Amino acid sequence: QVQLVESGGGVVQPGGSLRLSCAASGFTFSSYGMHWVRQAPGKGLEWVAFIRYDGSNKYYADSVKGRFTISRDNSKNTLYLQMNSLRAEDTAVYYCAKDSGVAAPPNAFDIWGQGTMVTVSS
Amino acid sequence: QSVLTQPPSVSGAPGQRVTISCTGSSSNIGAGYDVHWYQQLPGTAPKLLIYGNSNRPSGVPDRFSGSKSGTSASLAITGLQAEDEADYYCQSYDSSSFVVFGGGTKLTVL
Numbered sequence: 001q002v003q004l005v006e007s008g009g010g011v012v013q014p015g016g017s018l019r020l021s022c023a024a025s026g027f028t029f030s031s032y033g034m035h036w037v038r039q040a041p042g043k044g045l046e047w048v049a050f051i052r053y054d055g056s057n058k059y060y061a062d063s064v065k066g067r068f069t070i071s072r073d074n075s076k077n078t079l080y081l082q083m084n085s086l087r088a089e090d091t092a093v094y095y096c097a098k099d100s101g102v103a104a105p106p107n108a109f110d111i112w113g114q115g116t117m118v119t120v121s122s
Numbered sequence: 123q124s125v126l127t128q129p130p131s132v133s134g135a136p137g138q139r140v141t142i143s144c145t146g147s148s149s150n151i152g153a154g155y156d157v158h159w160y161q162q163l164p165g166t167a168p169k170l171l172i173y174g175n176s177n178r179p180s181g182v183p184d185r186f187s188g189s190k191s192g193t194s195a196s197l198a199i200t201g202l203q204a205e206d207e208a209d210y211y212c213q214s215y216d217s218s219s220f221v222v223f224g225g226g227t228k229l230t231v232l
């Protein structure tokens with residue numbers, strides 16, 4: 001079935017780095033744009049980044065621009081988020097989500113992963 | 123402060139109808155961009171509830187409906203049920219921020 005599974009979360013010190021992965025299955029990964037969305041404890045959803053189906057264009061929230069990098073490997077059906085210079089305010093559950101792709105992105109996010117927790121603390 | 127404004131909470135008794143508003147501006151909803159709605163049950167990932175302002179994905183009950191007018195959108199839930207108790211988020215494209223979410227609305231079924 002259609003599925004997204006995140007991994008790579010954990011506890012990291014301020015200023016540290018972490019790379020999240022999102023393994024896709026059940027759909028043609030290389031045909032869809034993908035997003036990362038995060039949710040701080042007890043807070044709402046915050047969009048983080050988007051990458052087009054072929055990796056040709058990337059967009060970032062101002063809060064992570066210059067520190068986070070979204071990428072993908074279509075041969076491995078995997079999405080990544082490289083997070084550098086991490087701050088306490090980056091503590092959140094990170095979800096990957098599939099863009100529904102019915103029109104020029106961004107569209108609705110029709111498939112979500114279960115999320116992976118990132119805690120930035122000394 | 124979210125770009126899209128939602129009421130923090132709404133409530134209703136079983137069987138009643140509730141609506142959740144989502145107010146934007148001329149750089150997002152008011153510019154004609156689609157609004158999408160998500161339901162997040164406690165402890166779970168968000169789930170797409172309404173896409174393209176008023177369309178329901180397969181499997182979403184017709185008790186859920188969406189509409190859009192001007193710089194605002196609304197989610198309506200009729201025949202409220204206990205399992206509808208969740209957080210609801212609106213989302214749209216914004217010409218400055220690319221993707222924006224509302225702050226979320228907690229629905230309590232009394």
